[in-house]
Ligand code: G3P
């Protein structure tokens with residue numbers, strides 16, 4: 001199994017709240033702020049190509065309409081994914097996974113790719129993203145981390161790439177977390193910072209797993225979480241948490 005560096009501060013959805021989410025502009029801003037890691041969401045188009053977007057539908061974060069899984073690549077490529085956030089970002093495009101990984105590499109950012117399947121596309125999305133990553137990073141020493149709330153997606157990702165580092169995403173730590181982690185072969189647990197207890201954090205670390213929390217924007221709470229052994233904080237305010 002490969003490892004992943006677990007930078008202390010990971011910008012959420014590329015650049016957190018400081019840029020339109022899941023865009024190349026966000027990656028640039030994260031790097032400018034001194035972040036060494038970024039998290040972003042990946043979903044499949046109608047052709048089954050991987051694109052960076054969080055929602056199953058286009059309306060909130062672009063000028064498009066309808067479902068991502070029904071949208072052809074050519075439609076997604078033409079959308080404006082920046083103006084909704086601020087006019088200064090008008091013209092920003094939805095990135096493909098290829099564009100995002102190339103940009104992370106150019107900027108020296110460790111990538112946490114969240115597999116974000118549309119309903120009924122769990123295994124397919126895990127398979128496509130894992131295969132894509134495996135082929136992109138062939139012969140490279142560094143590797144991204146794949147995470148998902150979908151255990152079907154993680155299982156499919158594992159079948160494509162036996163050495164791929166994976167993380168289980170949960171809202172709250174389930175009582176059977178250790179069994180689930182062992183069965184999935186993940187290296188880490190990523191959980192909601194709001195619900196994490198010191199006891200669970202210490203147990204996860206004592207069992208040898210990496211531990212990341214999302215989405216924590218309060219530097220004092222982040223300091224407390226680091227004190228419990230948390231490796232990384234995924235944040236919408238990398239400027240504040242880094243400070
Ligand atoms: O990967 C951590 C976090 O991004 C999970 O929640 O909804 O922001 O993708 P969400």
Ligand code: MG
Nearest residue numbers: 039040041114
């Ligand atoms: Mg995410």
